[in-house]
Amino acid sequence: xxxxxxxxxxxxxxxxxxxxxxxxxxxxxxxxxxxxxxxxxxxxxxxxxxxxxxxxxxxxxxxxxxxxxxxxxxxxxxxxxxxxxxxxxxxxxxxxxxxxxxxxxxxxxxxxxxxxxxxxxxxxxxxxxxxxxxxxxxxxxxxxxxxxxxxxxxxxxxxxxxxxxxxxxxxxxxxxxxxxxxxxxxxxxxxxxxxxxxxxxxxxxxxxxxxxxxxxxxxxxxxxxxxxxxxxxxxxxxxxxxxxxxxxxxxxxxxxxxxxxxxxxxxxxxxxxxxxxxxxxxxxxxxxxxxxxxxxxxxxxxxxxxxxxxxxxx
Amino acid sequence: xxxxxxxxxxxxxxxxxxxxxxxxxxxxxxxxxxxxxxxxxxxxxxxxxxxxxxxxxxxxxxxxxxxxxxxxxxxxxxxxxxxxxxxxxxxxxxxxxxxxxxxxxxxxxxxxxxxxxxxxxxxxxxxxxxxxxxxxxxxxxxxxxxxxxxxxxxxxxxxxxxxxxxxxxxxxxxxxxxxxxxxxxxxxxxxxxxxxxxxxxxxxxxxxxxxxxxxxxxxxxxxxxxxxxxxxxxxxxxxxxxxxxxxxxxx
Numbered sequence: 098x099x100x101x102x103x104x105x106x107x108x109x110x111x112x113x114x115x116x117x118x119x120x121x122x123x124x125x126x127x128x129x130x131x132x133x134x135x136x137x138x139x140x141x142x143x144x145x146x147x148x149x150x151x152x153x154x155x156x157x158x159x160x161x162x163x164x165x166x167x168x169x170x171x172x173x174x175x176x177x178x179x180x181x182x183x184x185x186x187x188x189x190x191x192x193x194x195x196x197x198x199x200x201x202x203x204x205x206x207x208x209x210x211x212x213x214x215x216x217x218x219x220x221x222x223x224x225x226x227x228x229x230x231x232x233x234x235x236x237x238x239x240x241x242x243x244x245x246x247x248x249x250x251x252x253x254x255x256x257x258x259x260x261x262x263x264x265x266x267x268x269x270x271x272x273x274x275x276x277x278x279x280x281x282x283x284x285x286x287x288x289x290x291x292x293x294x295x296x297x298x299x300x301x302x303x304x305x306x307x308x309x310x311x312x313x314x315x316x317x318x319x320x321x322x323x324x325x326x327x328x329x330x331x332x333x334x335x336x337x338x339x340x341x342x343x344x345x346x347x348x349x350x351x352x353x354x355x356x357x358x359x360x361x362x363x364x365x366x367x368x369x370x371x372x373x374x375x376x377x378x379x380x381x382x383x384x385x386x387x388x389x390x391x392x393x394x395x396x397x398x399x400x401x402x403x404x405x406x407x408x409x410x411x
Numbered sequence: 412x413x414x415x416x417x418x419x420x421x422x423x424x425x426x427x428x429x430x431x432x433x434x435x436x437x438x439x440x441x442x443x444x445x446x447x448x449x450x451x452x453x454x455x456x457x458x459x460x461x462x463x464x465x466x467x468x469x470x471x472x473x474x475x476x477x478x479x480x481x482x483x484x485x486x487x488x489x490x491x492x493x494x495x496x497x498x499x500x501x502x503x504x505x506x507x508x509x510x511x512x513x514x515x516x517x518x519x520x521x522x523x524x525x526x527x528x529x530x531x532x533x534x535x536x537x538x539x540x541x542x543x544x545x546x547x548x549x550x551x552x553x554x555x556x557x558x559x560x561x562x563x564x565x566x567x568x569x570x571x572x573x574x575x576x577x578x579x580x581x582x583x584x585x586x587x588x589x590x591x592x593x594x595x596x597x598x599x600x601x602x603x604x605x606x607x608x609x610x611x612x613x614x615x616x617x618x619x620x621x622x623x624x625x626x627x628x629x630x631x632x633x634x635x636x637x638x639x640x641x642x643x644x645x646x647x648x649x650x651x652x653x654x655x656x657x658x659x660x661x662x
Contacts, residue, residue, distance in 0.1 A: 153504055175506055183504040189497035193428055205420050206505040250501060 098258055098289040099129035099152065104161035106147050121147040123313040124161070129258075129291060129306075134284050136304030137293040138396065140408055144313040145293040146186065149260050152291070153183035166257040166289075179207070182251035182259035186266065189247050192236035196227055196246045199235070200253055207254035221249045225279065241272030248279060252288065259283060261292045265299060277303050297396045297408060309400055316403040321396060328394040328402055331368035333375060336360045336388035348382035349375065355401060359387075362398075417508040421515020429519060440527045443478050447471075447534060458597075467540040472550065472622035473595040475528050479554045480589065480615060482527070483561025484582045486520050487569030494573060509658035513566060513650065520562040521555045528554055542626050549635070550625040556642035557618055560649040567653035593619050614641050 104125040110117050122144040129135040137145045151158045152165060154174040162169070168176035190199055197218050204214035222228045225245045235243060244264065251259050264280065265273040280303060283290050294300055300307050301321045308318040317324055337345050339359050346356050352375075353364040365371035368391040379386055400408045429435065447470075454466040493499050502512055528551060532542075542550075565582065572578055593615040594600075599607050610616045621638020629635075 155500065155503060178504060178506045181504070185497050185500050187495075187497050189501035191428070191493070191496055191498050193431060194424075198424075198427070202420065202424055203501065203505065206417070206502060206507040208506070247497075 098131040099127060099135075099163070099165050099291065101125055101127045101152070101163040102161055104148060104151060104163060105159045106144075106151060106156065107159060120313055122151070122158075125310075125315055127308060127315070127318075129289060131257075131289055132284060132287060133305040134280060134290045134292065134303055136300045136307040137291070137310055138295070138297070138300040138304075138307050138400070138408075139293075139310035140295055143310045145310055146262055148310075149183075149262050149291070149293055153181060153260050154178050155183070179254075180257050182254065182256040184247050184251035184259070184261045184264065186262040188243060189250055190235040190243060193234055195232050195234055196222065196238075196249070197231040199246065199250060203250045204253045209254070217253055221253055224282070225249045239272075241268055241275060244268060244272070244276065245279065248276075248283075252283065256288070258289045258291060261290065263293055263295070265294070265296070273299075295408065297400075301396055307396075309396075309403060311400070311404045311406075317399060324396065324399045325394045328364065328398055330364060330366045330394075331371070332392050332394050332398055333363045333365055333368055333371060334360055334388075334390045334392070335363070335375065335379070335386065336390075338385055338387060341384050344382060344384045345379060348378050348384055357407070362401075364394075364398075364402075414508045414511055414514075417511030418514045418518070421502075421507075421511055422518050423515075425516055425519035426522065429523060436523055436526055439478070439482060439523070440530050443474050443527070443531050444534060446474055447531065447538070451538070462539070464539040464541060467535050467538055468542075468626045469598055469623060470596075471531070471535045471540055472626045473593075473598075473619055475531060475550070475554055476557060476593070476615065476619050476622055477590065477595045478527060478531070479524055479557040480561050481586060482524050483520060483558045483563075484565045484586055486516070486562040487565035487578050487582070488575055490516070490566050490569040491573065491575055491578065494569075503657075510650075510654040512657045513563060513654045516566060517559050517562045517650070517653075521558045524554060524558040525551055540626075543628055546625040546628060546630055549630075549639075550622050553618055553622050553625070553639055553642060556639070556646045557615070560642065560646040563646070563649040563653040567649070567656045570653070570656040570659075589613060589615055592616060595619055598623070614645055617641050 104122055106122045107118050107120040110119050125148055137148065139145050147156070150156045152163060152170065154170065154177050158171070162171060164170065165177050166180040168180055170177055200218035200221060201214045204217045205211065209217060222231045225248070227242065227245060227249065230238060230242060235246065238246065248261065248264065251261070261280070265276050268276060280290055280292070292304070304321065306318070306320050307324070308315045310316070335345065337360060342356055342359070342361065345361050346354060349361065349363060355362045363371070363375065372389065372391060376386070376389070397408050451467065451470050454470055455463055458466055458469060460466050532547065568581060569578055572581065592610045592613040594610060599610050599616065602610065617634070617638045618641065620634040624632035624634040
């Protein structure tokens with residue numbers, strides 16, 4: 098459904114008098130299958146939005162090729178536009194318009210007749226459980242309602258692919274869960290959904306497949322389960338006083354270890370066997386222990402092993 | 412035909428939102444009306460014309476052109492608000508004509524300007540202004556062209572600078588010399604030679620002369636067609652440039 102090869106984009110940013118070239122996206126290869134929820138996971142500034150905006154025809158790539166829903170991005174952006182929907186991160190509704198007005202206009206901009214647009218708007222409002230508020234001004238909506246209107250606007254023309262940029266950022270937990278259901282519903286209706294997120298749990302729970310992006314490049318791709326399986330064994334997280342971290346690293350140098358400000362993480366074959374040994378080693382070195390936790394590898398651990406940083410901290 | 416259809420979609424939406432807050436049309440009229448009531452009475456003695464009617468024949472056309480220039484130049488603020496709300500980006504991912512995104516908005520500005528011009532003309536009638544209807548309609552055409560041009564320029568600049576903080580001083584800096592060099596408030600016939608020479612390079616001074624000739628009833632004056640032609644050419648250029656800004660970064 099989406100196939101990209103070597104997509105690149107750089108910007109010139111100005112800091113005072115100095116012009117600096119920033120390579121936002123440095124050669125992205127992607128394959129997204131029909132009917133899946135595909136996620137772009139990465140910290141802010143990783144190049145997720147830039148990639149998405151290139152695929153949505155909003156910015157022209159410097160280099161590379163992409164085919165989206167059978168249309169060539171560079172040769173025929175107009176056709177791509179007809180086949181995709183795009184929902185920006187910052188919202189897309191006007192305070193003084195109503196949801197119905199916005200939906201009818203959007204549908205007509207995609208070429209629908211007035212009657213058809215009204216029917217589509219009514220259907221989509223129903224689907225997103227917005228009928229009740231449809232004729233109120235957008236400024237009266239809650240954050241979650243307004244976000245649902247944004248998504249509804251993005252799919253009013255029944256695109257084959259819809260791009261959602263950080264669809265749940267800024268929503269409360271309940272609205273987030275609701276939004277996940279809406280996104281799964283789109284997949285059930287046969288749409289291919291491409292989302293970006295910097296939430297680990299969202300990538301894990303919602304996406305069929307993900308690509309982890311960092312610093313303009315894709316560092317890993319696969320299903321969340323596959324990616325986690327790549328990191329064999331368990332993760333033991335040892336919480337420590339800040340000044341005890343170097344001593345702990347020294348004492349545990351025989352393990353595969355990553356150190357953080359106030360904790361270290363050890364990647365071990367079997368946590369149940371390793372924990373007593375770890376405790377003994379720390380005790381022998383006289384390192385004061387804060388907490389000790391055992392967990393299965395998360396996507397954050399995947400991110401960590403690929404980039405050397407934790408997503409939570411970047 | 413797609414352009415026509417898309418333009419009317421955007422225009423209708425913009426008109427609908429404008430009419431939801433019609434108070435803005437009246438706010439726009441407030442300042443010119445103040446000029447009409449509080450400044451115009453000084454003109455008969457100052458211009459040394461025999462009647463009030465004659466003073467208004469000189470002043471009202473200038474006032475209307477002023478309204479068209481300023482009204483247009485500040486439309487960009489609304490666009491920046493739309494940019495911020497994401498409405499423009501949402502339009503740009505659809506196959507809508509990029510020219511229509513501009514024209515729909517600029518035509519809304521033209522319509523609201525003409526509505527204001529009608530209100531001011533009617534008020535001026537109370538002060539003994541008399542103007543022949545076909546001439547008045549031609550004068551409105553001139554105003555429409557001016558407003559189309561200035562609003563297009565304002566939208567184009569808004570898309571480039573993307574911030575109110577940059578747009579406001581920029582527009583003020585452009586508007587002030589344009590205003591002073593166009594003989595809007597007082598005709599430049601009273602200006603020293605060098606000032607007239609500079610003003611000849613200001614296209615709006617031609618528009619003001621043309622509009623004054625129309626209000627005077629002098630349809631045959633070369634000022635009329637020259638003014639209309641200059642404004643038409645500039646309006647086309649401004650629209651073409653601003654539409655390109657709407658399309659920029661997309662092909």
